[in-house]
Amino acid sequence: MDLTGNLSVGERIRVLRESRGMSRPTLAQLCGRGPDWLKKIETGERELRSHTLLLRLGAALQVRDLSVITGSDTGPAATVPTGRLNHPSMPDIWSAVMQRTLTPHAAGPADPAILQGRVDQTWNLWHSSKHNRTEVGAVLPALIRDAEAAVRALDGDARRAALVALSDVYRLTGQATAYVAPAELAWVVADRALSAAQDADQPAAIAAAAWNMGNILRETSYPEEALRVVTEAADLLRPHLDTAPDDWRGVYGALQLHAAVTAAREAREGDAWRYWKKGDQIAKSLPANYVHPSTVFGRANVDFHEISVATDLHQARKAIGLADDVDPTVMPSVERQSRLWVEVARGHLQRGERTAALKVMQMAYEIGSETVSYTPSARTVAAELWRTAPRAMRGEASTLAAAVGITTG
Missing domain, CATH: 1.10.260.40 (lambda repressor-like DNA-binding domains)
Structure with missing residues (x-):
């Protein structure tokens, strides 16, 4: 060598x-x-x-x-940790997903309406908790098992309703284990969410599961496949939009925003803004205070994604200007609020404004500590700040890096 x-x-x-x-x-x-x-x-x-x-x-x-x-030996030492990011909820979630039983549930099948209510409450917890991975991770194993048991035990319309709930559970599992789950679990969860939705034959559930699958494909560097999946899902929903419930249009809008970010990360500026504008049009057609329960699509999320697209296209000046006009408190999702400030910090770093980036990252961590600690883009910003912060800010940068879990020695 x-x-x-x-x-x-x-x-x-x-x-x-x-x-x-x-x-x-x-x-x-x-x-x-x-x-x-x-x-x-x-x-x-x-x-x-x-x-x-x-x-x-x-x-x-x-x-x-x-x-x-x-090839550089300048700056602080950068020791390589062993293994991936870890979270204490992973063993129980792994067991529930990968060791599912084929025998009937001892207590009988859950009522699909009650099951869906539990799923909706857990999605709300995901978006409202500062420690969302820990709190959601604690309830997911039982929810997975109960949803699986209901699908096996029911038939007819009740089974289709249980399948929609099961698809939602697996979508939530994908969110809660992103970046900490082994690759095989991530793919199993995404596939089960899509398969359950297809078995239910419910277009909105299929489209939401495709949005989830698109996340996996994009994060594993298959952007073209990610775009194909979300655009096919949008095509599936489009004929229903004129008469569809608000949540169906909410999923359609979320698919457009997903495509916008995917295109932006591939430096496809025209496509990125075209998809974003489609999402913007959907948001304008919905009530002003509408928020989709799982994707949190709505007016605020469209505005947040405009900042993300600009940042991914390295249009930092535009991104920071847009952030000046956004009120993050109108977004009910703590997770999305935290991610917004990560995007703004990325924009400041692109402009070489490290002090501003550090202050914004501190805000992001205060709002959603686990979002910052377990999101690669946020950890990248924290690591960059630790390595390059101005002398007067090094103490704060080191404190942030340590809190996020960046290896600094």
């Missing part, structure tokens, strides 16, 4: 990978990404900016310090 000379980051990754006898698909999978993504990194076609992905590569390649990959 020869890492001497003026090698790029991508070249160093390739040398390390080959020295360990690893194929490109294998290393990409260990990082939760696709082989095309890794190929672009290794060939220099794509820049590796994410600190989180650097840590994943370091763990997969079994290096102790990121300088082996980056």
